[in-house]
Amino acid sequence: DGGITQSPKYLFRKEGQNVTLSCEQNLNHDAMYWYRQDPGQGLRLIYYSQIVNDFQKGDIAEGYSVSREKKESFPLTVTSAQKNPTAFYLCASSISTFGRAQHFGDGTRLSIL
Amino acid sequence: DQQVKQNSPSLSVQEGRISILNCDYTNSMFDYFLWYKKYPAEGPTFLISISSIKDKNEDGRFTVFLNKSAKHLSLHIVPSQPGDSAVYFCAASAGGGSNYKLTFGKGTLLTVNP
Numbered sequence: 566d567g568g569i570t571q572s573p574k575y576l577f578r579k580e581g582q583n584v585t586l587s588c589e590q591n592l593n594h595d596a597m598y599w600y601r602q603d604p605g606q607g608l609r610l611i612y613y614s615q616i617v618n619d620f621q622k623g624d625i626a627e628g629y630s631v632s633r634e635k636k637e638s639f640p641l642t643v644t645s646a647q648k649n650p651t652a653f654y655l656c657a658s659s660i661s662t663f664g665r666a667q668h669f670g671d672g673t674r675l676s677i678l
Numbered sequence: 679d680q681q682v683k684q685n686s687p688s689l690s691v692q693e694g695r696i697s698i699l700n701c702d703y704t705n706s707m708f709d710y711f712l713w714y715k716k717y718p719a720e721g722p723t724f725l726i727s728i729s730s731i732k733d734k735n736e737d738g739r740f741t742v743f744l745n746k747s748a749k750h751l752s753l754h755i756v757p758s759q760p761g762d763s764a765v766y767f768c769a770a771s772a773g774g775g776s777n778y779k780l781t782f783g784k785g786t787l788l789t790v791n792p
Binding site: 596659672 | 682710721724727767779781782783
């Protein structure tokens, strides 16, 4: 079955630590995205990548970093510079042509210990 | 500055009746609109979309209407079923070239009562 896999589902971080969230897709999609969702809020774009080895900042990129070394993978690192990292993180992907529906993984909930 | 607004945080309807979820946008460059459905602790699932060259798109029980002059779109679900209970997000994108970004509203929690 094709889809997007995010791991782990729940993640705990101590203050001052970096943590990396995994996102893998086998849909052969060119574009991948990371969003953050806070209670009562919509999805806010952190970073996106249209092709391998290229990525752009979204609306709330501060305190986050990404890499796109393979088409299938788009890991997100939440650094210690992110002041309020507790949130639900969603990864998505889409084909590069018109038809802009993005397909989402089931998310990772990050909490600070 | 919220470019996509869903002004109703919640909506409650009876099973079998129509559910109408509303969305307003401010960016006149948006030309493609999508609705997503989300259950707790899961990722959003794409429901239906509409291009700005159309004013209506149907898919089974779901119909999306677009009023460009009012910068307003709505999602109609008929008939509503208890399994439709979820948060519904409206999203929009501005086309041209390779713009892949979606801007999401804050969502509306739909509860369908048996």
